[in-house]
Every structure is written in C-alpha cells, then in structure tokens.
Amino acid sequence: MKPRVSLITLAVADLEAAVAFYRDGLGLETEGIVGKEFEHGAVAFFELQPGLGLALWAQEDLAHDAGLPVTPISSTAFCLAHNVMSREEVDAVLAQAEQAGGRIVKAADETFYGGYAGYFQDPDGHLWEVAWNPERLPE
C-alpha cells in the first residue's frame, strides 16, 4: 500500500462539544457538522495540510460503521503531534488548548531528542503533542 493517510477520524462522545473545542477553542476551520441526513453520518471535517483531513465522528457512529463495539478511549493508544517553529509557539499552543478546555497532561519541557514539547488531551481524552523539534520543523 502507498504511504498515505487521507483522513484522521477521532471518535467523540459529544459531536457538538468536540466541534466547539476544535473550531472555537483551537481555531481550526470547518463547515461544521454535515451529513446529518444520513443515519450515523453526522460528521465534522477540518482541512489540515493538503491531502489530509481531520474528522470528528460520534464514537457510536464509527463503531456502527465498522461493526465493532464501543470501548473506552485510551489516552495512550495514539498521539497526534503538532510540530511548530519555536519553543514560544509550543507554549502558546498549549496555552490555547488549555484555554479551550483541553487538559495539559505534561507541561512543555526539554525532550530527550533535543527539542521542546508538551502534551494535552482533548475533551474526549485524545492525546496531542505540541512539539518544537529542530530535526522536524514544519514546512
């Protein structure tokens, strides 16, 4: 298979609350919740970099679509890293996430690889790392 991820879907307990966190709190643009006309189809999309989207979907709808049971979300199952250009930007994004209602799980600090990073959880417990990594600056 080709090395490609087109869409990252995060399962959420409350779709409207999750949209509020990402749109109003973190400032990501979205058309809001679409697909309400389809059973289990209500979803919100956010465009990330070209070719990659972020979707918020009720966990029960994802579970229904995949034919899998709803089981508790683990905050250590995966992590989405948001890399930035400077240490100051790490601090600023973490402050924005906390202000938006996210939980800071690890304040920004020096990393073992020579960068500077911290972690926050979104309202559903999904884990984000905000990182300045001099070896992996955003384009």
Next chain:
Amino acid sequence: MKPRVSLITLAVADLEAAVAFYRDGLGLETEGIVGKEFEHGAVAFFELQPGLGLALWAQEDLAHDAGLPVTPISSTAFCLAHNVMSREEVDAVLAQAEQAGGRIVKAADETFYGGYAGYFQDPDGHLWEVAWNPERLPE
C-alpha cells in the same frame, strides 16, 4: 493553532512485530527501529505524504513520556483512512492487510456517501479504513 498534524504515533505492544506488519506486510518504507540509545526512545518512523510521518512506539514508552497510565487500546477511538483511486485498489489493499496479518473487520462494500470502503485492524487493534471516495480522491 495552525491546521497541521506532523506525526501520527501509534502505540504498540510489540514494536518489532508492529514494524514487521507495516514494513514487511504493508510495504511501507522505514529505516527500522531507531533511538534505542535513549530510555523509552526506541521508535520506528515511516514517511507518509510530505510533512506527515507515522511512528510506531511501545505503548509503555508513550505512556511514560506523557505521564499517563497504559490502558487498553480501543478499536473505535480513532480511525486512519487510506484513500485510493479505485474500488479495485480498495480490494487489493485490504487483501494485502489480511495477508500481512491484519484482521478484516468489515469487508469492502458500498458506503452511504457513494463510495466503496472496508476496514481492517492492525495487530494492536488500531483501525484503518481503506476507501475509494469519489469526492476525496488522493492527490
């Protein structure tokens, strides 16, 4: 914050087995496990599209780094979608995933949005959707 995900980290129980699945089974390129010289630092990176990487990291190491407990991975917490150009490619990628040791959780079928998609789980239970979506073809 800017709309950007730089790295998707999947937490795994057995790093070598996970690398074998993604590298040997799915055919994604990697330099293999690096960072063994750092405590909790052993990781494997795969380059996806420009500006986006996939990392495999032992769940206990991610949990240690974030300061969070290891809790069971939910297969309905999130989903990574791999979009392809045709229905035939959906079938081919799902067959490859199954051959590699993944579990087909939903055979490819017509979707409510007019596409064609199926789901598989990797050996740790992480959920992937393989989709042909005429509204969202890969670039």
